[in-house]
Amino acid sequence: MMPLRISRGTFLAAALAIAMPAFAAQKPAKRAKSAARSTAPTPRSAMAKTDTAQQHFDSAQTYQLAGDFDRAAKQYRRAIAIGLDHLGNLRAARQDYPGAEQLLQQAMAADPDDPDPAVDLAITELYSGDMPKAETDAKTVLQKNPDHFRARALLGKIDFLQGNHQAAADELHAALGLATDFDIAYSLALADLELKKTSLAIVLFDEMKNSLPETAQLHVLIGRAFLATGYPQLATREFEHATTLGPKYPHVHFYLGLASLLSARAPDVPRGESQLELAEAEKSLQEAIRLQPQDLRAFFYLGQCYTSEQQWAKAADAYRSVIKLTPPAQQMDAAMAGAVEGLAEALRKLGKNEEAAAESAKAQRIRATLQNDGASAAGSDTGKANGDSNQQELHSMMLRPGDSKPYDARAEAAYTKSVSLLLGQAYHNLGVIDARASRYTQAAEEFSQAAKWEPSIPNLDRNWGVSAFRAQKYDEAAGPLERQLRRTPNDLSIREMLGLCYYMGDKFAESAETLRSVLGQLPDNAGLLYAAGVSLVRSGDAKNGARVFSRMLEKNQNVPAVHLMLGQAYAQEQNYPEALAEFARALELDPHIAEAHYYSGMVALKQGKLDTSADQFQQELSVNPGYIPAEYQLGYVRLQMREADAAIPLLQDVVSRQPNHSDAHYELGKALLEQGKVKDAIQDLETSIRLHPTDYGYYQLSVAYRREGRANDADQAMVMYQKFRPKPHLPRQ
Structure with missing residues (x-):
């Protein structure tokens, strides 16, 4: 049976009529220091984004001081969106894709009119492996912003990765017409090469060479494009030029060796020329190993060079180096299988058949494991087992056409620190604007966001607690009101609201303790007095509770709600x-x-x-x-x-x-059981137990099961009845 309840609905409106403190806005934020250039997937300047966010924040404060709150709110939202957008990109740069997506979604919510966070979210989704979602989101942006060149470029990249090179070229060409951008031009050149439109790609590469400083990096990038799309001779020229500009540029000798090896294998290359190319490949790969002795890719392709030259002992040594350098986590991948197969072939040619058979069996086990795991039997990583997978190489270049810089944790920390103050104050001032317009639910959410970014803002707890209270979010309001009351113990309005929050959460002892010291100062507010009185009585202070109720009766003799209370x-x-x-x-x-x-x-x-x-x-x-x-x-x-x-x-x-009324299900099940409707009774009794397990519920369920002939279920229900049954109190010996 349901116990007597305390009703709150009849006095809630009266309780909310307590004095409303004024909301205080925050003074202008200090200008945030600029951070280093972003390493996020979208390589846009952190300095530009910080300065832009600050500009919008400053504009917002100007409008707010002038009383133009609508424009102020719009500018605050714009500043918030820019800051969160860049933070999301920084999270993505360190591959924290869930964290990045959360920040980017918050940026979108802050300023739905700004398409940039939506594009960056789509980019993050692409990097995290959700290409369908990325495509959908990019198209959504383009529906509203058809000239957004980054969204169009992203869609072109997705088309390329899906193998639709003509669609990719169309989108990337359109994007390049909207904005001059190296990334877009490079991606378009890749699409043209895949479409066998070599001349168009060469024109784009020549434009890059004419407009950018001549560096080894640029020539390596162009060479990789030629190499991955099946033009090793063109790639060789670029890598050779790169070696003259930067003989120690990372991987340049590896790529030159690989390009020479693939040129030697071309079907239309004369034997003599092929031998020369193999010699160049061997020379370049040996230099790559000298510069980077742990580069197992160079050892693998050196092994292939020796295999082509039938230098079997050297080939075996090269493949053994690959196996030795392969990390334990990759011992069972396609890369290892390719190296083991190469070693087995070399051993057979050397007449070591027993060793060769053992290596072949090992390779077969790896292939079988990969097949069972659903992995591709072909090489999956650039420069590993079965040669560079062109698709993998193109995928990498399409996503990151430039040489990726290492993640800079200090740059992210510096930007986060600088922008946190701006975000906290922007959210806070936005909350003040909404609270003054009586949009308390929205204001409370904004104050809570402000607290996440900059909890030390003056008046934040007061503003947050009051807004949450006015929005009837009492559990949320209690925390900031508690902190504010510790700072200002003589603030009667804060104390009253905190007492009511405790009361609404059935925390009667806390409510009584909060209000007891100011009972004589409480206003003649029926709801507030009732909450104080009930809290005092329920916490054992009947004397003070009686005083409060007597006061209510004196002040409100003819108000029916008071008598009901x-x-x-x-x-x-x-x-x-x-x-x-x-x-x-x-x-x-x-x-x-x-x-x-x-x-x-x-x-x-x-x-x-x-x-x-x-x-x-x-x-x-x-x-x-x-x-x-x-x-x-x-x-x-x-x-x-x-x-x-x-x-x-x-x-x-x-x-x-x-449907979640457990007592009603119990009583209904019991009544149906008495009428002989056993199956219906079991259904309601089971529902009652699921909602709220009780000893009497299990007892009735046991009876119902037994009448249904379900002896095992009945016994189990009786076991649960004994478990929930109150234990008798045993006197001490």
């Missing part, structure tokens, strides 16, 4: 005569007041007066139709009066409208 308080203290008198007085003043008949019925039920309680619950439903507590209690009383036919429809209506 007093009646509930008396009922809680089991002072039933006084409770009934207060409920009667409330009904005398307002015959249609909600819950007065209900609580009168609950008192009668406690007194064992079933007829009276049923009549009161019925009257409650006549003035308060559909009130579930009254309908449930009426059904319960009908069952106690052996009127199951009248009770069952009431309880069925309760569970249909409130």
Whole structure:
């Protein structure tokens, strides 16, 4: 049976009428220091983004001081979006894609009119492996912003990665027409090469050479493009030029060796020229190994050179170096399989058949494992086992055409520190604007965001707590109000709101402790006084509780809600005569007041007066139709009066409208069981147990199972009944 409840609905509006503190805006933020250039997937300057965010923040404060709050809010949102967007890109740069996506989504929410965060989110999705989502989001941006060159370039890259090179070329060409950009031009050249439009690609590369400083890096990038798309001779020229500009540029000798090897293998190359190319490949790969002795890719291709030259002993040594240098985590991948197969071939040629057979068996085991795991049997990493996978190389270059810089944790930390103050103050001032416009729910969320970025902002806890309180988010309001009250213990309005928050969360002891010292200062607010009185009584301070209730009665003798509140308080203290008198007085003043008949019925039920309680619950439903507590209690009383036919429809209506009402399911199941409707009874009893396990629920379920012939289930339910059954108190020996 449901216990007596304390109703809050009747006094909530009155409680909210307590004094509303003013909201304080924040002074202008100090200009954030610029951070280093971003290493995020979208290589845009952190300095530019910081300065742009600061400019919008400064504009917002100007508008706010002038009283133009709509424009101020728009500028604050713009500043927030820019800061969060760049932070998201920095998270993506260190491959924290979930964190990046969260920040970028917040940026989109802050300023839905800015397409940049949406594009960066799509880029992050592409990097995290969700290409379909990235494509959908890029197209969504283009529907609203058809001239957004970054979105169009992204869509072109996605088309390329999906193998649709003509569509990629079309999108990238359109993007290049909107903005001159190295990344887009390079990606377009790759698409042209895949379409065998070599002359168009060469034109683009020549434009790059004419407009950019001549460096080894540039020639290596162009050479890699030629190499990955099947033009090793053109690639060789670029790598050779790169070696003259930077003999120690990373990997330049490796790429030159690989290009020479592939040129030697070309079907239309004369044998003599092929031998020369193999010699050049061997020379370049040996130089690559000299500069980077741990480069297993160079050893692998050196092994292939020796294989082509039939220098089997040297080939075997090269493949053994690959196997030795391969990390333990990659010992069972396609790269290792290719190296082991190469070693096995060399050993066979050297006449070491037993060793060759062992290596072949090892390679077969690796291939079988890869196949069982669903991995490709072909080489999957650039420069490993079965040669450079052109598709993998192109995929890498399409996503990162330039040489990727290492992630700079200090740059991210510096930017995060500089932008956190701006974000915190922007969110805070935006919250002030919304709170002053009575948009308290929105304001509370903005203040909570401000606290995440800069919790030391003056007045933040006060503004946040007040807004959350006004939005009736009492659990959220309690934290900032607690902190604010510790700072300003004499702030009566903060203390009142905190006391009400505790009360609304059934934390009566905390509410009483908060309000006890200022009982004499509390305003004549019925809701606030009632909360104070109930909290005091429920926490054991009946003397002070009585003082508060007497004051309420003196000030509000003819207000029905006050008598209803007093009646509930008396009922809680089991002072039933006084409770009934207060409920009667409330009904005398307002015959249609909600819950007065209900609580009168609950008192009668406690007194064992079933007829009276049923009549009161019925009257409650006549003035308060559909009130579930009254309908449930009426059904319960009908069952106690052996009127199951009248009770069952009431309880069925309760569970249909409130499916998580465990007591109603229990009473309904019990009634159905008594009528012999065992299957229906089991369904409701099981639901009751699932919602709220009780000893009496398991007992009735055990009875129902046994009547159904489910002996094992009945025994199990009885075990649970014994588990939940209260243990008798044993006296001490």
